[in-house]
Amino acid sequence: MTQTRRMQVLHAVVEDYIRTQEPVGSAALIARHHLQVSSATIRKDMAALEEEGYLVQPHTSAGRVPTERGYRYFVDTLATVVPLSEAQRRAMHTFLDDSVNLQDTLQRAAHLLSNLTGQVAVVASPSLGKSRLWHLELVSVSDTSILAVVVTDTGRVAQHVLTVQELPSREHLQRLCDAVNERCGSLTLRTAASRIRALHLGDGMDDVRTLPELVAHAFEAMADEERTHELFMSGVSTLAHQRATAQDLAPLFDALEERAVLMHLMTELSETPDSRGVGVAIGSETNTPGLIHAAVVTSGYGASEADGGQTDAGKAEAAAVAPIAFVGSIGPTHMNYAVTMASVRAVARYLTTFLDHTGTTETSMAS
Structure with a gap:
């Protein structure tokens, strides 16, 4: 033997x-x-x-x-993850290519992944903390309020209200926006915040002197947001048809409601993938009581590169950076791992390409 x-x-x-x-x-x-x-x-x-x-x-x-x-x-010991068939890939692209915006794409991706695996699919929207500034717009909304609208390279749009004692002129607001967009474009929000604080606005701009600090603080607040509600989930109803006892399903349903816990678990898995590009946690490995009879398969999508102001050493370290978001599937421990791993990886790769195209399009528009 x-x-x-x-x-x-x-x-x-x-x-x-x-x-x-x-x-x-x-x-x-x-x-x-x-x-x-x-x-x-x-x-x-x-x-x-x-x-x-x-x-x-x-x-x-x-x-x-x-x-x-x-x-x-x-x-x-699965030797390889068998890729999706040509027919499956065509169907995936046909379904996802019809989306109208990023949110629609992510919701469709969750629906598609659930259909491919027969399990719960979870897709996170790109993290603001890892996204990069594409465009800032400052809009007066009252005598003491300015709305900061931030568009990132991933298509995310975030808003933050700035409270001021005196409203600057529209011309000076635009000059500040132009300065930020010119000098901070393509930087992460946190790095952009540091550069905004160091902006020299020139003479005659006294009415916006306090704004760079407010804008920088808004950028940092956006970067710190967990945004656990920006999880797109599909296939929860399929759990009711799984061959499992109510005793197993009840804690699993509870775990799916704990979105912050799922966010942490799946982010961690996506940041430490194996050589096949996926992370897998089974039962107790999830460190989540509700998932003790479940398995989680996750892959990251997108890429966050080094900021322009970093040293060569910093850029080298950032070359292997964590993805900006994740795609994942949750199912019973007896799930078809080969199919699930292939499906998760395929959807993650599609979303990476989608974001690359989005960034290229936005850069072209900005030019």
Whole structure:
């Protein structure tokens, strides 16, 4: 008996259980996987895998089912993630290309991913903290209020009200906007804030002297926002049709309501992907009680590069930066990992390309 064959048996058990959600016996393995050994040998291998914590036998006379450790080994040893078929890719592009704006694209991406996997899909909007300034507009809305409208390179639009004691002239507001857009365009909001504070506005601009500090503070506030409500989710209703007990589903529904927890978990996974470009957490690895019987597959999309003012060392460090947002799928631990990983990765790559195109278009418009 070799360790290699034993792990082949484990892979076969996981594959069969994912397909049937029924305990897997030795006879079924031999019939489906042509293992070229006797049923007694397979039973011996399965018993050893049970002792090692990879399988469990729910009943004395039943076959085995994978444990969390068994799923983890299976996921880690998947040789490759098979890409979507050409027909699937065409269908994905056809569906997503019809979107009218970023929010519509993200909502469609969540719907598409849910359809591809049959699970809950979660898509986060690009983080303001990692996005870059494309355009600032300052609009007077009252005698003491100015609305700062910030458009980022990812298409996100954020607003912040600035309270002033005296309203500057429209001409001076425009001169400040022009200065910010010229000198801070393509910088992250936090870096732009530092540069705005150092702006020299020239003579005759006394009525806007206090505005750079207010604008810089607004940029920093936007960068700090968690924006947990900017999560696009689809497929929650499909959970009701999963082959799971109410005892398992209730905490999972509760976990889906905790958007801040999901945001933290999936952001962390997307920032530490494996060599296949995805992050996978199974059961207790999620550190979330409601997901103890679930698995999460996540991939980041977009890219945040070094600001122009950074040193070469800083740029090198930022070359491997975290993505600006994530795409993820949540399902039972017996999910089809190969399909889910391929689908999550494909949607993430589409969104990265979409944002690249959006940024290129906006830069062209700005020119």
